[in-house]
Structures are given as structure tokens and as C-alpha cells.
Amino acid sequence: MEDALLHGCGHRFRPVMMTASVAMLALVPMLFSGAAPDPRLLRPLAAVVIAGLVTSTALALLVLPVLYRWFEEKEVEA
Template sequence: GGPAALVFANLPRAATGGIFVLALRGLPFSIAAGIGFIALFGVAILNGVVLVSQIRVFRQEGLTAADAAFQAARSRLRPVLATASVASLGFFPMAFSGGSGAEVERPLASVVIGGLVSSTLLTLFVLPTLYARFFGRENESAPDRG
């Protein structure tokens, strides 16, 4: 349904960040970069699922869509940042390697790092806003079930 679509909305933003960093560093799109996109998409989806799951918990507790989205972004800030930071830092040495095999390592790592920056920002700022916008209207038009 709807929340799953919001989670998948992370993918274009993640791809944009990955493509931007490839272009910025003058690196070609290669098989290694494609593999980097696959790894990036996995982390981006995971972060979106973490946030949307927490929003749903807050909604079940009775919060409005906007309040639940804001509270979820606040409460899941550290886990989402930790996931993205660990993945980015792990790829950092690969992104700037110069030894043998660097032509494979640099595009892969650059895609992951650039994409994680952009998808993390989307997850923490845009996804809660979209959730509040799209799911806040459902409760306004629904009758009270008191």
C-alpha cells in the first residue's frame, strides 16, 4: 500500500546522490558502480522501513499522522544516521584507494557514499513530510469512531 510506496521513494533520491558523486569524481558507470547501487538501495530501503515502522507504532498509540511522523523522525534519528554512517565510513577507504583494483573499488564506494548522504536526508526530512501529507488527510475525512 501507501507506506511501502513512501519507502520506495528513497530509491530515486539515493540513485541521484550516487550518480552525482560519480559525475563529480569523474568516474565511469561500470559493473562495480551498479553493484554499489544495489548495496545502496538495500540500506536506503532498510532506513525507510525503520522510520515507517516507527510511524505506524506512534499512529497505533493515537497520534495524528503529522505528530507520528515528526516523533518517529526524532526517535529514529540515531539509528538511521548510525546505519548510514557505518556504511559510508566502511566504504571510505575504498573510495580513495589508489592500489591495484582501485578502478573497481572507487566507483562502487563512491556510489554508496553519495547515495547514502542523499537517501538519509530524504529518509529523515522528506519521508515524514510526505507521510503526514498523504496520510493526514485520511483521518480528517474519516468519521470519528468514538
């Protein structure tokens, strides 16, 4: 089980990080832009979306495998 978790996490690390980092980088201009029609609306939106991407990436790559290993059914010895 541990080998499968380590292999799966290592295999999925690059695609998850690339997807999240591209989405976050696309929102950075919105976060620092002052030329938008109403930047008071767009800045908090960009900040919340970036924070959500960081949180979901951390949960998917770090917390979820740990929880899966923690709650996996233990083998019953007969």
C-alpha cells in the same frame, strides 16, 4: 498525527544516522585507496554507494515524513 511524526522522527534519527555513517566511513578507505588491484573499478563503486547512502538517509529522515503528512487522509467532518 504531527506529534506521532515528530516523535517517530526524533526516535529513529540516531539509529538511522549511526547505521548510515558507519557504512559510509567503512567505504572511505576504498574511495581514496590506490593500493587496490584495480582502483579504477573500486573508486566509482565506493562513490556511488556513499551517494546512495546519503540520498536514502535524507529521504528516510526528511522527505518521507513530509510526504506522509501531506498525503494522509484528512478527517471528514460530519
